[in-house]
Amino acid sequence: MAHPVVFDRRLLRARRARAAALGPSTFLLEGVAEDLADRLATVLRRFEVAVDLGTPTDAVSRVLAASGKVGTVVRVAEEAGDRAVTVVADEEVLPFGDGALDLVVSALALQFVNDLPGTLIQIRRALRPDGLLLAALSGGDTLTELRQAFAVAEAEIEEGISPRIAPFADVRDLGALLQRAGFALPVTDVDRVIVRYPSPIALLHDLRRMGATNALIERNRRPLKRATLQRMADVYAERFADGDGRVRATFEIVWLSGWAPHASQQKPLAPGSARQRLADALGTTEMSAGDKSGR
Numbered sequence: 001m002a003h004p005v006v007f008d009r010r011l012l013r014a015r016r017a018r019a020a021a022l023g024p025s026t027f028l029l030e031g032v033a034e035d036l037a038d039r040l041a042t043v044l045r046r047f048e049v050a051v052d053l054g055t056p057t058d059a060v061s062r063v064l065a066a067s068g069k070v071g072t073v074v075r076v077a078e079e080a081g082d083r084a085v086t087v088v089a090d091e092e093v094l095p096f097g098d099g100a101l102d103l104v105v106s107a108l109a110l111q112f113v114n115d116l117p118g119t120l121i122q123i124r125r126a127l128r129p130d131g132l133l134l135a136a137l138s139g140g141d142t143l144t145e146l147r148q149a150f151a152v153a154e155a156e157i158e159e160g161i162s163p164r165i166a167p168f169a170d171v172r173d174l175g176a177l178l179q180r181a182g183f184a185l186p187v188t189d190v191d192r193v194i195v196r197y198p199s200p201i202a203l204l205h206d207l208r209r210m211g212a213t214n215a216l217i218e219r220n221r222r223p224l225k226r227a228t229l230q231r232m233a234d235v236y237a238e239r240f241a242d243g244d245g246r247v248r249a250t251f252e253i254v255w256l257s258g259w260a261p262h263a264s265q266q267k268p269l270a271p272g273s274a275r276q277r278l279a280d281a282l283g284t285t286e287m288s289a290g291d292k293s294g295r
Contacts, residue, residue, distance in 0.1 A: 003115040006167070008215050009090075012112055013078055016056055016211035025209035026057055028193065028251060032107045032136045033059035035191070037067055039134060039255070040105075045069075047103035047132070051076055053123070054091040054109030056211060070103065092119055096126040103127075106135040108253075111168050112215070120181035130262035133183065139190060139252035140170045145240040146203065146232075146249065153231035162220035171254050183258025184265050193251040200236040203249050 019025070033055075048071040052061045055075075064070045076087045076094075089095045091106075091113050104123050113119050123133055147165040154161045169177075171188050178186035197203045207213050241247045259265060 003118065005114050005217055007112050007114055008217050008219075009078070009112070009114070012211070012215040015208075015213055015215060017079070019209050019211035022209050024057065024211070025206050026059065028195075028210065029055070029057055029059045029107055031193065032253060033063045035253075035255075036060060036105060036107060036134060036136065037063040039257075040064075040067060040069060043069070043132065046071070048072065049101050050074065050103035050105065051096070051101055051126075053094075053104055053106040053135075054078075054113075055105075055107040056109060060105055060107045064105065094119075094122045094126055098125050099128045099131075101126050101128065102131050104131070104133045104135075106137075108136060108138060110135055111137040111166065116169070117177055117180060120177055120183075124181050124183055124258070124260055127260035129260050130264065131260040133256065133258050135256045137174065137254050137256065138166075138168045139174075139254035140168050141192070141250055141252040142168050144250050145236060145247070146200070149200065149232045149236035149239065152235045153228050157225060157228045157231055163216050163218050164214050164220075166214075166216060168252075169254070174254055174256055178256055178258045181258075182261065184261045186256075186258040188257075189255050191253040191255070193253060195249045195251065196242065196246040197249060198246060200233045200247055203247070 046069050050064055050070045050073050052058075052064065052073060052075045054077060055061070056077075058075065061073050061075045064073045074086050076089050076091070078088065078090055087095065091109065092115050104127060110116060110119060120133075127133065143165050150164050151161050171190050175186060175188040178188070195203075197206065204213075236247055237245075
């Protein structure tokens with residue numbers, strides 16, 4: 001069955017190129033790269049061949065190179081204009097053979113692929129046994145304030161609500177996708193970054209400089225009405241401003257990690273294989289489900 005096409009990836013590349021020309025806003029990526037370095041530092045092994053998959057800047061490649069835990073770093077992106085890119089490829093069609101890689105990392109890129117389940121399967125196949133995937137994606141609550149403010153404004157002024165903020169995945173769904181792709185020891189967790197802006201319009205300018213403005217296939221092609229933009233800003237300020245007048249914007253970062261299966265990895269015990277009762281280990285008396293204490 002064909003996967004749904006949600007994002008206009010050609011437009012996404014154009015938006016990122018525009019962001020680079022404007023002077024990119026990279027604080028979020030830099031923070032994620034630092035967090036990725038900390039997470040990788042807890043893994044007590046070295047990775048000879050690592051791929052930085054789709055990260056919009058070289059922030060992750062730089063921390064990998066400086067970590068001392070990685071031999072060769074291969075940066076993969078769809079654009080050839082960045083000299084740090086060593087392989088030009090689409091994240092949905094990976095050019096690596098089975099078992100070619102020891103580590104795959106990605107920062108704030110995989111949320112924009114149209115076939116995330118297929119991409120995760122390709123990553124797992126490209127990893128050697130006991131190879132690691134470590135990735136950060138935008139989660140479902142990202143820009144929830146902007147989503148709500150636009151919905152109210154469009155409901156009042158336009159003919160109806162149009163898709164403006166990407167439908168980012170929930171952490172539980174992403175965990176299920178790791179298992180479906182065949183990763184062992186899958187782990188997901190969430191960080192929330194709250195950024196404060198002078199105004200909602202300042203947030204929109206920052207999103208433009210992140211290359212993160214609307215690239216949905218089903219986006220409204222008509223120019224945004226000035227009245228709608230103003231109403232959105234008013235609703236945003238009414239609902240999500242702090243006492244000093246600055247507004248909040250939520251960026252939810254979902255972290256995924258999983259290992260390509262290997263015989264040396266821990267595995268859950270088979271049901272009924274325990275050699276000691278839990279009651280004996282705890283020094284208590286075992287009671288059946290029908291017993292009531294004190295009788």
